[in-house]
Each structure stands twice: as C-alpha cells, then as structure tokens.
Amino acid sequence: MNLTAVTEVNEVMERHIEDSLAIIPPITNSYISHCNNSTKNINLVDVGSGAGLPGLILAIACPDWKVTLLESMNKRCVFLEHAIGLTGLSNVKVVRGRAESLGQDLRFREKFDVAVARAVSEMRILAEYCLPLVRVGGLFVAAKGHDPQAEVRNAERAIQMMGAAVLQLCSVESHSPYGQRTAIICLKDHPTPRKYPREPGTPAKAPL
Ligand SMILES: C[S@@+](CC[C@H](N)C(=O)[O-])C[C@H]1O[C@@H](n2cnc3c(N)ncnc32)[C@H](O)[C@@H]1O
Structure with a gap:
C-alpha cells in the first residue's frame, strides 16, 4: 500500500513505533501542567495519520x-480500518477528510482536547490544520526534528491567529535514527476566528 518506505521490523519499531510512543510524556506532562485536567479520557485527533502514526500507537498505549x-x-483510511479491526481496539476511529473541512464542521471544530501531527507539513500550515479542531484550553502537539526553532519563528503569527501560543519545545527521548526529536507544544487560549481554516488547499498554497 506504499504506506512507508521502511519494511524491516526492527526499523519500523525504531523509526515509527518508538518515535510515536516518545510523544506521550510531553503530551501528558503539558496536559497536567497547563490544562488542569487528569490525563484520563483525553479526546485526541491525529491529523494526517497516514499509516496510523502516531495516533494508532497512542490508542494502543493509552487505552x-x-x-x-x-x-x-481513501486507501490509507482503508488500511487504518483494517488495522483497527485486527487489533480489536474500541477507543479509536477513522475519519476520512481534509483537516480544513473538518475544522469548519461543527461536529469536529473545537471538540478535541489534543491535536497531534507528525510529518504532515510545516508548522505555520499545521497550525491552520490542527488548532481549529482543538477546544479552548487544549493542546496542539507537533512532532518535529531536531531544529524546530526556525519553524516556530515562522509560525508564531499563524499560531496566534488561530487563538494559541507556543508553550514550549520539548526534547523527546527517542532512539530514532532521525536523530534528536522535538515536540512543539501549543496551548489554545482563545477560540479560532470563524474564517479559519480556509478552504481545502488554501493553507498549503498561501500559508499565513
Ligand atoms: C507524510 S504522511 C505522514 C503520515 C504519518 N503522520 C506519519 O508520521 O508517518 C502525511 C499524511 O497526511 C495526510 N494529509 C496531508 N494533508 C492533509 C490534510 N489537509 N488533511 C488530512 N490529511 C492530510 C496525507 O494523505 C498523508 O497520509
């Protein structure tokens, strides 16, 4: 299905599974400190999940x-449904669609405690994909490479326009051969203005 270039089991474990698991501590630590909530029952969306990374791994690790x-x-959604069926998980579901459309859909808009994204886009585009889905008081966590400062500088305005601010950049414990990984954590403190996200395709063509 051309879901990943990595086919060796050990490499899948290191590059994908461990790397996905590594963002759990930054999520839970920030949630406890800044959202004044227990980390039980977190309602999380993985935007651009692909082969289920990190969302499917988080669903297994955090039942x-x-x-x-x-x-x-579509074909990735078919794979994800198949994988969920095989694992028998009942705490995870697949939604097919573009983040820009779901962000304007009142069934999803500002309904999630946490949005995560890994390897989907640069931060200023991701902010418009992910933050409209996050409730006020919730978190957006982007899994990034070892030098995310420039991306954050570029994205600061977009993040603020979506009603959020960067809380911190957390170095992530991972043995990933990608090298040092960082979780960029944003806290949403205001509702996202109604005009965002813009039409599907617009955030990538004309980043804020
Ligand atoms: C490079 S893959 C990364 C997948 C996975 N997160 C990972 O870490 O391996 C990016 C995925 O995001 C999806 N994607 C890109 N833009 C999207 C959007 N606007 N809304 C929903 N999914 C999107 C693509 O179809 C693709 O499956």
Whole structure:
C-alpha cells in the first residue's frame, strides 16, 4: 500500500513505533501542567495519520484515550480500518477528510482536547490544520526534528491567529535514527476566528 518506505521490523519499531510512543510524556506532562485536567479520557485527533502514526500507537498505549485518526486519502483510511479491526481496539476511529473541512464542521471544530501531527507539513500550515479542531484550553502537539526553532519563528503569527501560543519545545527521548526529536507544544487560549481554516488547499498554497 506504499504506506512507508521502511519494511524491516526492527526499523519500523525504531523509526515509527518508538518515535510515536516518545510523544506521550510531553503530551501528558503539558496536559497536567497547563490544562488542569487528569490525563484520563483525553479526546485526541491525529491529523494526517497516514499509516496510523502516531495516533494508532497512542490508542494502543493509552487505552483510556479516545483517538480519531484523520486522513484525507481513501486507501490509507482503508488500511487504518483494517488495522483497527485486527487489533480489536474500541477507543479509536477513522475519519476520512481534509483537516480544513473538518475544522469548519461543527461536529469536529473545537471538540478535541489534543491535536497531534507528525510529518504532515510545516508548522505555520499545521497550525491552520490542527488548532481549529482543538477546544479552548487544549493542546496542539507537533512532532518535529531536531531544529524546530526556525519553524516556530515562522509560525508564531499563524499560531496566534488561530487563538494559541507556543508553550514550549520539548526534547523527546527517542532512539530514532532521525536523530534528536522535538515536540512543539501549543496551548489554545482563545477560540479560532470563524474564517479559519480556509478552504481545502488554501493553507498549503498561501500559508499565513
Ligand atoms: C507524510 S504522511 C505522514 C503520515 C504519518 N503522520 C506519519 O508520521 O508517518 C502525511 C499524511 O497526511 C495526510 N494529509 C496531508 N494533508 C492533509 C490534510 N489537509 N488533511 C488530512 N490529511 C492530510 C496525507 O494523505 C498523508 O497520509
């Protein structure tokens, strides 16, 4: 299905599974410190989930979380449904669609405690994909490479326009051969203005 270039089991474990698991501590630590909430029953959306990374792994590791895998490509959604069927997980579901459309859909807009994204886009585009889905008082966590400062500088205005601010950049414990990984954590403190996200395709063509 051309879901990943990595086919060796050990490499899948390091590059994908461990790397996905590594963002759990930054999520839970920030949630406890800034959202004044227990980390039980977190309602999380993984935007651009692809092969289920990190969302499917988070659903397995955190059975009391409710996870939505948001993915625009049909064949990847078919794979995700198949994988969920095989694992028998009941705390995860797949939604096929574009983040820009779901962000304007009142069933999803500002309904999630946490949005995560890994390897989907640069931060200023991701902010417009992810933050409209996050409730006020919730978090957006982007899994990034070792030098995310420039991306954050570029994205600061977009993040603020979506009603959020960067809380911190957390170095992530991972043995990933990608090298040092960072979780960029944003806290949403205001509602996202109604005009965002813009039409599907617009955030990528004309980043804020
Ligand atoms: C490079 S893959 C990364 C997948 C996975 N998160 C990972 O870490 O391996 C990016 C995925 O995001 C999806 N995607 C890109 N833009 C999207 C959007 N606007 N809304 C929903 N999904 C999107 C693509 O279809 C693709 O499956």
